[in-house]
Amino acid sequence: MSALRIALPSKGWEDDTLRFLGQCGLRVDRSNPRQYRARMLGLPTGAAEVVFQRASDIFEEVNAGTVDLGVTGYDIVAEHRSEEDHIVVVHGELGFRRCALVVAVPEGWVDVTSVSDLAEVAVELRSAGREMRVATKYPNLTRQFLYDRGMTYFELVEVSGAIEAAPALETADVICDITSSGVTLRENRLKSIAGGVVVESQACLIGNRRELQADAERLEATRALLELMEAYLRSRQQVSITANMPGESAEAVARRVLASGGVVGGLRGPTIARVFPKDAADGEWFALTVVVSEDALLPSVEALRRAGASEVTAIQVRYVFEHRSWTFEALKRQLHGLADASALEKTTAWSSS
Amino acid sequence: MLGDRPAAPIQRVRGTTDVLPPEDARLRRLESTLRDGFASFGYQGIETPILEPLELFLRKSGDEIIARMYSFSHWNRRLCLRPELTASVMRAFVDELQGRSLPLRLHYGGPMFRYERPSRGRSRQFTGVGIELVGASGAAADAEVLYLACAGLESVGITRYRLVVGHLGAALQLLAQLGMSDHAQGLVLDQMEPIARGRVNPDAAVARVVDLLGGPIGNGVASETAAGLPPTLADLPPEQATAIAADILSRASLPVEGGARQPGRIIQRLLAKARRPDPTDQVRAAFEFVAELHAAAAPPNRLERQLRPVLEKRGLSTAPLDEVTAALGLLEAYGPLSPSIEIEVDLSLARGLRYYTGLVFEIYVDAVDGPLQVCGGGRYDDLVRALGGREAVPACGFSFGLERVALAGAHEDGLAPRRVLVVGVTQEDHPAAIAVARELRALSDVAVEQDVRLRGVKSALRYADRAGLDLVVLIGEREREEGVVVVRDMRSRAETRVSRGDVVDAVRQRLG
Numbered sequence: 001m002s003a004l005r006i007a008l009p010s011k012g013w014e015d016d017t018l019r020f021l022g023q024c025g026l027r028v029d030r031s032n033p034r035q036y037r038a039r040m041l042g043l044p045t046g047a048a049e050v051v052f053q054r055a056s057d058i059f060e061e062v063n064a065g066t067v068d069l070g071v072t073g074y075d076i077v078a079e080h081r082s083e084e085d086h087i088v089v090v091h092g093e094l095g096f097r098r099c100a101l102v103v104a105v106p107e108g109w110v111d112v113t114s115v116s117d118l119a120e121v122a123v124e125l126r127s128a129g130r131e132m133r134v135a136t137k138y139p140n141l142t143r144q145f146l147y148d149r150g151m152t153y154f155e156l157v158e159v160s161g162a163i164e165a166a167p168a169l170e171t172a173d174v175i176c177d178i179t180s181s182g183v184t185l186r187e188n189r190l191k192s193i194a195g196g197v198v199v200e201s202q203a204c205l206i207g208n209r210r211e212l213q214a215d216a217e218r219l220e221a222t223r224a225l226l227e228l229m230e231a232y233l234r235s236r237q238q239v240s241i242t243a244n245m246p247g248e249s250a251e252a253v254a255r256r257v258l259a260s261g262g263v264v265g266g267l268r269g270p271t272i273a274r275v276f277p278k279d280a281a282d283g284e285w286f287a288l289t290v291v292v293s294e295d296a297l298l299p300s301v302e303a304l305r306r307a308g309a310s311e312v313t314a315i316q317v318r319y320v321f322e323h324r325s326w327t328f329e330a331l332k333r334q335l336h337g338l339a340d341a342s343a344l345e346k347t348t349a350w351s352s353s
Numbered sequence: 354m355l356g357d358r359p360a361a362p363i364q365r366v367r368g369t370t371d372v373l374p375p376e377d378a379r380l381r382r383l384e385s386t387l388r389d390g391f392a393s394f395g396y397q398g399i400e401t402p403i404l405e406p407l408e409l410f411l412r413k414s415g416d417e418i419i420a421r422m423y424s425f426s427h428w429n430r431r432l433c434l435r436p437e438l439t440a441s442v443m444r445a446f447v448d449e450l451q452g453r454s455l456p457l458r459l460h461y462g463g464p465m466f467r468y469e470r471p472s473r474g475r476s477r478q479f480t481g482v483g484i485e486l487v488g489a490s491g492a493a494a495d496a497e498v499l500y501l502a503c504a505g506l507e508s509v510g511i512t513r514y515r516l517v518v519g520h521l522g523a524a525l526q527l528l529a530q531l532g533m534s535d536h537a538q539g540l541v542l543d544q545m546e547p548i549a550r551g552r553v554n555p556d557a558a559v560a561r562v563v564d565l566l567g568g569p570i571g572n573g574v575a576s577e578t579a580a581g582l583p584p585t586l587a588d589l590p591p592e593q594a595t596a597i598a599a600d601i602l603s604r605a606s607l608p609v610e611g612g613a614r615q616p617g618r619i620i621q622r623l624l625a626k627a628r629r630p631d632p633t634d635q636v637r638a639a640f641e642f643v644a645e646l647h648a649a650a651a652p653p654n655r656l657e658r659q660l661r662p663v664l665e666k667r668g669l670s671t672a673p674l675d676e677v678t679a680a681l682g683l684l685e686a687y688g689p690l691s692p693s694i695e696i697e698v699d700l701s702l703a704r705g706l707r708y709y710t711g712l713v714f715e716i717y718v719d720a721v722d723g724p725l726q727v728c729g730g731g732r733y734d735d736l737v738r739a740l741g742g743r744e745a746v747p748a749c750g751f752s753f754g755l756e757r758v759a760l761a762g763a764h765e766d767g768l769a770p771r772r773v774l775v776v777g778v779t780q781e782d783h784p785a786a787i788a789v790a791r792e793l794r795a796l797s798d799v800a801v802e803q804d805v806r807l808r809g810v811k812s813a814l815r816y817a818d819r820a821g822l823d824l825v826v827l828i829g830e831r832e833r834e835e836g837v838v839v840v841r842d843m844r845s846r847a848e849t850r851v852s853r854g855d856v857v858d859a860v861r862q863r864l865g
Contacts, residue, residue, distance in 0.1 A: 108610035149565055
């Protein structure tokens, strides 16, 4: 019996990650908060071993196979991937820690609003005998991004400490760094430019191809994990509405509701069940249940009222399971080498080939 | 201790190839046939390093190549594996050969590297074999280069091919006429090729280039007017306009500053940018012209009717067309080329390298899965200056993709050397066998192997059979005493005893 081993990000990422897992119904249990080893409970296949690491180190740990799975940022995966690594992106969009890798320039460069301007300024600096210095912790993505946009004259510089401070400290002219709200950029008097998004990122789940291929039990645990994550992610923004409606028969109620327009069909269609009123004089009543997306909630309630609904209740849906886990199917195809496009190709532009 | 477990095998880098025997010998023969042909026209060999400063290719190689380079930093020096050979050869010219009398004729061959998606006929490491004719311009020089490309292919047995000739002059004239910036011209030139080939939809290409140029109408900075600036401001001398803009920005407490850049420069650029017209129409016009040129592509005898009107209609000089016609005319004078070649003039040909200035060409061979480009080249009169040369030196050249030439001519190969194995029956006979082998090596085009495993005749014959050798020469104690050797033909299995003195003749005869 071999337990699934999963690396979770520590430091600034930890709270978001544990909250996400909690919402998926997975509990991470550790004897004291300073320990970096723990157990994850909630999988039917048994407890998984958890190790906490920095998000930036998790890629290497998973690649080396010391763990089977890891949660980290897609930006980190895109930067560190190579054609010969052992990584599979098991789930690319866990829906938290959203951010983007962007090119940012000093606010004072009022003439620079696009990557094209940046390319021209690079030429201008070069004719003055200097290379434009770009500070980044993402050299691979940054270089490819700038080359692909016809910008060839620049120099990537490593800076110690905060990247955003580099232009002010004059150790770089511009930066390419992660931002989520843009506040840090503004505080450092930097601005993003049109077309300057290198990659959009969020938390993702990666796995080691060889480890997952080699062990059916751990693969099965991965399937269970994915089922929960997928069902939770699908359930977000979904509400289940139940309305009490008078009517002669279930069919008549359904007809009226569908004719009223506006009630979205739900995942498949409304469910209608008979209600047995406390007072028989009240006539025939039915309870109608339908799952709709959150932004359709009020229009749906209106439509139900028009169709004669009295009380309407709505609850947040916790999970939506489909007849199979699509991400797991995709993972199996990747493990068998049948994936049509590897994640690497998504991040590397092959514009013309 | 490693124990009994074998070490994990190490795989070659993806997209690279191990050239195995006998393919390796075949590639070498191809290369030397091609280069011998160049040498007979007075071209001299040159070999430049595989490792080059990154800077060399940033200047003129074009974004398509730059984005696919293997570049790295080694001890703070920015280096790359060369993605093409012309820039390297011309760097060497600027560095060390500027004093030589011109024209200078150079031939070369060697590996180059591009990080592309590997497929049949496309590896990340491949071999370029080509020439550069430095210090000569005009149709006479172009024709020599064209001829050597065609004759080269024919010398290795490829006689059915398609030669596509273009000239950058047509597109460059139009871009200048449209008043596009250098940066914009470069972006358009890079897209010419994919558009002409139909790999990119023209609307998508226009959108991409306009986007890279900062979007329509200078990204909302400029107004709707053609000048992009209020007429009163646009009419002012630049220094005054700059001063006014600086004043307004400072009154609005908008700081204009930026480390290495002077505030004055920033404001000047801001105004210059606002003066520029919306690039969308220019870019669209440029691509429409490219499409027209491609649609008018024609064999040499129809140029007057099909291509000349396209240039004349736009008021462009027809000099590029005349140069192509003259070069193709001279090509005929060089001697008859194979009757099954097809020549097409297509002025939309751009080749994806930024340094071409005049005639350009590509050669295609039909392969199993479609046309395979085996050769490409052209005229690049500005490269020497761009690489720091003392003066502009016109130059023209081409390069074959050696592996693709091999792929295109996969059927023909009669040049493999015959193989002979010389075997001493026992260890005592080994010195005598060495002596026989030494004599046999006087034969040309024969590879003579010596049995060194000394496991006996049976084992040696088994090897000769499996490895496909032509003959085996055996010598044992009895043969030494009698002054003979045994020659065994591996195909017919016939064995003959021949006198020790006649062994060379006997082997030559049997190899026929």
